[in-house]
Amino acid sequence: MAQGFKIGFIQKLTISTKLAISYLLIGIVTLLTVSSILYYIFKKTIIDKTTNQLIAVNVIKKKSIEDFLLGTIRDIRDDEFQLNAYPLNSLGSLHILDKNFSMNSNDSIYDSSMLSVYEDIVFMDAAGTVIKHATPLITFSDSALKDLHHKFRLNHASTGNEIFFYDITNQYGVDHPQLLCVFKLKHASIWGIYIINHSYINDIIEIRSGMGSTGESYLVGKDLYMRSKSRFFEDTIPNKIQVNTSATQHFFSGKTLQEGAIIHDYRNIPVISVQSKIDIPGIDWVLISEIDVDEAMSTVDTIKNYMIGVAVLISLVLMVVTLLLVRQIVDPIANLTRLIDTISLGKFNQSFQKQNFSEDEIGKFEDAILNLQHRIAETASFADEIGKGNLSAEYETMSDEDTLGNALLKMRVDLIESKANEKLLTKQKTSALIEGQEKERERLARELHDGLGQMLTAIRLRIGMLQDEHKSKKEIQQIIDDTIKELRRISNNVVPAVLIDFGLAAGIKSLVEYSMKLYHIPIVLSYDSFGFETKPKNDFDINVSLYRIAQEAINNSIKYSNTSEIRISLVEKIDSIQMEISDNGIGFDLKNKVDGKGIGNMNERAKLIDGNFSIQSNKTGTTILITVPLNF
CATH class of the missing domain: 3.30.565.10 (Histidine kinase-like ATPase, C-terminal domain)
Incomplete structure (x- = not known):
C-alpha cells in the first residue's frame, strides 16, 4: 500500500520537479563529501600553521630570556677582574661601591642604564656577613641573606670562582617571582648576590606580536606556579597562579608532549600549546606559548559556515538551473504566442525580450519572429514620422521586394515635392502681394505727384498773379509750399521714384x-x-x-x-x-x-x-x- 502510494506520488511529479530533486540530491551528497574532506584538511593546516607560529614566538622569547640572563653573567664577569684585584680588607674602597654609583671603564654593572636591571646587589663575606648593599632599599633582611648564604655554601662547596642562578619564588616573604644571580670568588671569601628585577623578564614575555587576541606566553617553575604575568589575570600575582596542566605535568615528569597538542590551560579552556625549557643552569623553568583553539579555528569555522552556505546556494542554483532548462522550452513558445497576438492587434512597438538564447529550432524560430516584429515596428515608426511631417526620417527597406517600405518611400518623395511646391506657391503669392502693394504705392505716388502736385503748383502760380494784399498772398503761398513739401514726403515714403x-x-x-x-x-x-x-x-x-x-x-x-x-x-x-x-x-x-x-x-x-x-x-x-x- 505504502509502496503504491510512493509510486503514484512520483508519477504525479512533473519532469522539472523530478530533475530538480535528483540534481539536488546528487549535489548535496557531493558537497557534503567534498566539504567534510576540505574541512579536515583546512583544520589540520590551520593547526599546523598556528603551531609553527607559536613555535617561532616561543623560540624568539626563549632566546631573548636566555640572552638576558647570559648578559647578566657577562655583566658580572666584567666586574670580577676588579674584585679579584683588590685585597679583601680594602673592598669598601672599590669604586663600584661608591654610594653615587659613578661609572668608570671597569664597573659596567653600575652603568646608570644597567642599574635598574637589579633591585639590589649585596656583597657578603665567607661567614655570611653583609659587607655592602648597592641600594638604600633593603630587599632582604640580614637573617634571610645569611640563610641564603648557608644554602649557597651547601650546594656550592667548592672554593673556585663560580656564577650561578637561584630561584627563591614563594620564599622569604617575597610577593612576586624572584631570581638571584650569585657569584663567589677569592676561595669563597666574597659572595655577591644580584637580585634581578623581574619586570625585565615580564617585558620580554608580554610582547604579543603574532599572538592574536587570546595568545600568550608565560613561564612556569617546577612548583607549577607562574614566573611571569598572566594575560588574562593581570591583577593577580603570577606566583599565586598554579599551572597544573598537561603541558607542565608532562614537562616536569620528563615526558614529551606533542607540539601543537590541544590541551586545557590553567583557565580550563582548550588551547594549542607549545613548550620549551629555559636552558640556563640553575633555572628549572618551562616557557609555554598558547592560543585559544576558538581563535585559531575561527577561520576554519568561518570556512565551514561558508561551505554550508555554498552547499545550500549550489543546491538552490541546481534547482534553479533545472527549472530554467524547462522554462527555456516552454517560455519562448508562450512569449511568441503573446507577441503574435500583439502584432495582430496593430501594436508593433511593444517590447519583447528574447527567452531562448540557444541555437536550436525554438531559438531560431524565436529569432525570426522577433526580427519580423522589429522590422514591422521600424516601418510603423517611419510611417508615424511621415504622418507627423518629419520627411527627413531615415528608413531602409527590408528588401527590393518590400512593397510596404517602397510605397512609404515613394509617398515621402511625393510629400517632399508637394511641400516644396506649396512653399514655392506661398512664396510666389506673398511676393506677388508685396509686388502689387509696391505697384499700387508707385501708382499712388505718381498720381499724387502728377495730379495733386501739379494742381497745387498751378494754384500757387495763379495766386501769385492776383493783385490782392501782398501779405495775405504770401501766407497762402507759404501754406501751399508746405502742402507741396508734405505731399512730396508722403510720395517718397510710399515709393521713392529714385x-x-x-x-x-x-x-x-x-x-x-x-x-x-x-x-x-x-x-x-x-x-x-x-x-x-x-x-x-x-x-x-x-x-x-x-x-x-x-x-x-x-x-x-x-x-x-x-x-x-x-x-x-x-x-x-x-x-x-x-x-x-x-x-x-x-x-x-x-x-x-x-x-x-x-x-x-x-x-x-x-x-x-x-x-x-x-x-x-x-x-x-x-x-x-x-x-x-x-x-x-
Missing part, C-alpha cells in the same frame, strides 16, 4: 540723405558694386525688399537704441548682394526680445528674396546683416 528710376544704390542714398535731414543723426553709407552686365531676374523685388529693410532698420535704431551714429554698408558681388546696418546704441537682449512687426517684417522680406537675415545685439550696439543670392 529707387525705381536709378536703382538700389541711389534709392538707399536718397533714404540716407532724407533720414539725416529728418532725424539730425549722422548716417554713413558705403557702397561697393561689382557691376552687372545684365540685371538679375528678381531685380525689382530685391531692390524694394532691401530698401524697405534699410528703412525699417533706420526707424527702429532711431526710435529704440538711443544711437548717435548709423552705418550702412552695401556690397554688390558677382553672385550676391550683402547689406549690413549697424548702430552704436544700447542694444537689446536677443534671448528675451519681444519680436515686434519691425524685425519680423525684415526677416520675412529677406526670406521672400531667398535671403539670409541675421541680427546681433549687445550693450555696444546692434548689427543687421542680409545676404541675398542673385539669379541671372
Whole structure:
C-alpha cells in the first residue's frame, strides 16, 4: 500500500520537479563529501600553521630570556677582574661601591642604564656577613641573606670562582617571582648576590606580536606556579597562579608532549600549546606559548559556515538551473504566442525580450519572429514620422521586394515635392502681394505727384498773379509750399521714384540723405558694386525688399537704441548682394526680445528674396546683416 502510494506520488511529479530533486540530491551528497574532506584538511593546516607560529614566538622569547640572563653573567664577569684585584680588607674602597654609583671603564654593572636591571646587589663575606648593599632599599633582611648564604655554601662547596642562578619564588616573604644571580670568588671569601628585577623578564614575555587576541606566553617553575604575568589575570600575582596542566605535568615528569597538542590551560579552556625549557643552569623553568583553539579555528569555522552556505546556494542554483532548462522550452513558445497576438492587434512597438538564447529550432524560430516584429515596428515608426511631417526620417527597406517600405518611400518623395511646391506657391503669392502693394504705392505716388502736385503748383502760380494784399498772398503761398513739401514726403515714403528710376544704390542714398535731414543723426553709407552686365531676374523685388529693410532698420535704431551714429554698408558681388546696418546704441537682449512687426517684417522680406537675415545685439550696439543670392 505504502509502496503504491510512493509510486503514484512520483508519477504525479512533473519532469522539472523530478530533475530538480535528483540534481539536488546528487549535489548535496557531493558537497557534503567534498566539504567534510576540505574541512579536515583546512583544520589540520590551520593547526599546523598556528603551531609553527607559536613555535617561532616561543623560540624568539626563549632566546631573548636566555640572552638576558647570559648578559647578566657577562655583566658580572666584567666586574670580577676588579674584585679579584683588590685585597679583601680594602673592598669598601672599590669604586663600584661608591654610594653615587659613578661609572668608570671597569664597573659596567653600575652603568646608570644597567642599574635598574637589579633591585639590589649585596656583597657578603665567607661567614655570611653583609659587607655592602648597592641600594638604600633593603630587599632582604640580614637573617634571610645569611640563610641564603648557608644554602649557597651547601650546594656550592667548592672554593673556585663560580656564577650561578637561584630561584627563591614563594620564599622569604617575597610577593612576586624572584631570581638571584650569585657569584663567589677569592676561595669563597666574597659572595655577591644580584637580585634581578623581574619586570625585565615580564617585558620580554608580554610582547604579543603574532599572538592574536587570546595568545600568550608565560613561564612556569617546577612548583607549577607562574614566573611571569598572566594575560588574562593581570591583577593577580603570577606566583599565586598554579599551572597544573598537561603541558607542565608532562614537562616536569620528563615526558614529551606533542607540539601543537590541544590541551586545557590553567583557565580550563582548550588551547594549542607549545613548550620549551629555559636552558640556563640553575633555572628549572618551562616557557609555554598558547592560543585559544576558538581563535585559531575561527577561520576554519568561518570556512565551514561558508561551505554550508555554498552547499545550500549550489543546491538552490541546481534547482534553479533545472527549472530554467524547462522554462527555456516552454517560455519562448508562450512569449511568441503573446507577441503574435500583439502584432495582430496593430501594436508593433511593444517590447519583447528574447527567452531562448540557444541555437536550436525554438531559438531560431524565436529569432525570426522577433526580427519580423522589429522590422514591422521600424516601418510603423517611419510611417508615424511621415504622418507627423518629419520627411527627413531615415528608413531602409527590408528588401527590393518590400512593397510596404517602397510605397512609404515613394509617398515621402511625393510629400517632399508637394511641400516644396506649396512653399514655392506661398512664396510666389506673398511676393506677388508685396509686388502689387509696391505697384499700387508707385501708382499712388505718381498720381499724387502728377495730379495733386501739379494742381497745387498751378494754384500757387495763379495766386501769385492776383493783385490782392501782398501779405495775405504770401501766407497762402507759404501754406501751399508746405502742402507741396508734405505731399512730396508722403510720395517718397510710399515709393521713392529714385529707387525705381536709378536703382538700389541711389534709392538707399536718397533714404540716407532724407533720414539725416529728418532725424539730425549722422548716417554713413558705403557702397561697393561689382557691376552687372545684365540685371538679375528678381531685380525689382530685391531692390524694394532691401530698401524697405534699410528703412525699417533706420526707424527702429532711431526710435529704440538711443544711437548717435548709423552705418550702412552695401556690397554688390558677382553672385550676391550683402547689406549690413549697424548702430552704436544700447542694444537689446536677443534671448528675451519681444519680436515686434519691425524685425519680423525684415526677416520675412529677406526670406521672400531667398535671403539670409541675421541680427546681433549687445550693450555696444546692434548689427543687421542680409545676404541675398542673385539669379541671372
